[in-house]
Amino acid sequence: MMGAHVGIISPSTFFPRFPPTSLIKTKINTSPVCSISMSMDPVREWILSEGKATKITKISPVGGGCINLASRYDTDSGSFFVKTNRSIGPSMFEAEALGLGAMYETGTIRVPRPYKVGELPTGGSYIIMEFIEFGASRGNQSVLGRKLAEMHKAGKSSKGFGFDVDNTIGSTPQINTWSSDWIQFYGEHRLGYQLKLASRQYGDSLIYERGQRLVKSIGKLFENVAIEPCLLHGDLWSGNISSDKNGEPVILDPACYYGHSEAEFGMSWCAGFGASFYNSYFEVMPKQPGFEERRDLYMLYHYLNHYNLFGSGYRSSAMSIIDDYLALLKA
Numbered sequence: 001m002m003g004a005h006v007g008i009i010s011p012s013t014f015f016p017r018f019p020p021t022s023l024i025k026t027k028i029n030t031s032p033v034c035s036i037s038m039s040m041d042p043v044r045e046w047i048l049s050e051g052k053a054t055k056i057t058k059i060s061p062v063g064g065g066c067i068n069l070a071s072r073y074d075t076d077s078g079s080f081f082v083k084t085n086r087s088i089g090p091s092m093f094e095a096e097a098l099g100l101g102a103m104y105e106t107g108t109i110r111v112p113r114p115y116k117v118g119e120l121p122t123g124g125s126y127i128i129m130e131f132i133e134f135g136a137s138r139g140n141q142s143v144l145g146r147k148l149a150e151m152h153k154a155g156k157s158s159k160g161f162g163f164d165v166d167n168t169i170g171s172t173p174q175i176n177t178w179s180s181d182w183i184q185f186y187g188e189h190r191l192g193y194q195l196k197l198a199s200r201q202y203g204d205s206l207i208y209e210r211g212q213r214l215v216k217s218i219g220k221l222f223e224n225v226a227i228e229p230c231l232l233h234g235d236l237w238s239g240n241i242s243s244d245k246n247g248e249p250v251i252l253d254p255a256c257y258y259g260h261s262e263a264e265f266g267m268s269w270c271a272g273f274g275a276s277f278y279n280s281y282f283e284v285m286p287k288q289p290g291f292e293e294r295r296d297l298y299m300l301y302h303y304l305n306h307y308n309l310f311g312s313g314y315r316s317s318a319m320s321i322i323d324d325y326l327a328l329l330k331a
């Protein structure tokens with residue numbers, strides 16, 4: 001999927017709101033008042049040109065995020081969701097838009113359609129995407145499981161495991177260098193990266209050494225398993241799962257890459273997936289041999305990330321997963 005699509009999508013255009021006009025050079029209103037305000041405000045400029053609005057009727061703050069400032073723009077052409085970050089360049093939002101775009105293109109689970117990423121004239125960056133009106137409930141677990149599995153099934157990669165850009169998991173860099181070997185990819189770019197970070201920032205040589213010993217032995221957990229790269233949301237926990245007004249599940253705020261489908265459950269300790277979720281998921285993506293034995297391995301990445309992001313409260317969870325595997329694998 002990624003190989004087929006992202007290569008041809010320019011990060012500066014992503015998914016134009018109205019595809020037929022996407023190749024037509026945008027006609028910008030050049031009346032004196034507008035040209036001053038629009039050049040100072042690229043979000044407004046995009047909404048009033050490619051967004052096909054003639055007026056913005058209301059801008060309201062949207063709470064809930066930690067990293068960025070989020071707003072809803074109501075216009076005579078519908079509503080837009082905009083995130084801005086005053087201190088960092090557009091690469092974070094470009095990666096988010098590429099991830100949303102890749103998931104959107106599978107035509108499976110609902111995700112906001114990304115429209116535009118760019119730099120703010122005063123420094124920082126923005127992303128404009130489809131505004132989704134969320135419903136009251138968290139949505140149907142069984143539908144969520146099925147749609148997620150459909151996304152995993154549809155989102156294929158011809159480049160192996162990885163993604164076209166690096167992105168972030170929380171605020172930690174997530175390295176997505178393409179690899180044809182999942183075990184190498186997961187060992188080096190997921191576990192290995194977090195272990196190095198823990199060693200560097202906390203001087204935690206114990207977790208580093210034991211973790212690296214585990215990395216060398218994880219191959220045994222994948223015997224007789226065929227692993228295909230699947231498009232993953234990458235950070236699927238309850239804060240990134242919602243439902244629209246019709247009760248359809250929506251997933252947000254991804255850290256996408258192509259990986260083993262089971263890695264999607266690495267945040268399941270914060271996701272509240274129940275039996276109906278897994279039953280529906282496995283009807284579409286059958287459970288592979290050894291699934292249960294790999295569950296903690298996939299959680300380990302996220303526990304290590306939480307340790308690196310939030311401190312020692314998560315160290316013991318990560319360490320006990322490592323120790324249990326070292327004992328199981330006699331490593």
Ligand SMILES: Nc1ncnc2c1ncn2[C@@H]1O[C@H](COP(=O)(O)OP(=O)(O)OP(=O)(O)O)[C@@H](O)[C@H]1O
Binds near residue numbers: 064
């Ligand atoms: N497309 C959307 N349409 C409407 N509301 C959205 C949309 N995307 C996100 N939201 C709402 O805006 C809030 C903030 O968005 P998000 O979580 O993406 O912010 P963030 O600061 O980038 O991320 P983080 O949660 O990692 O801090 C979310 O909690 C959600 O309620």
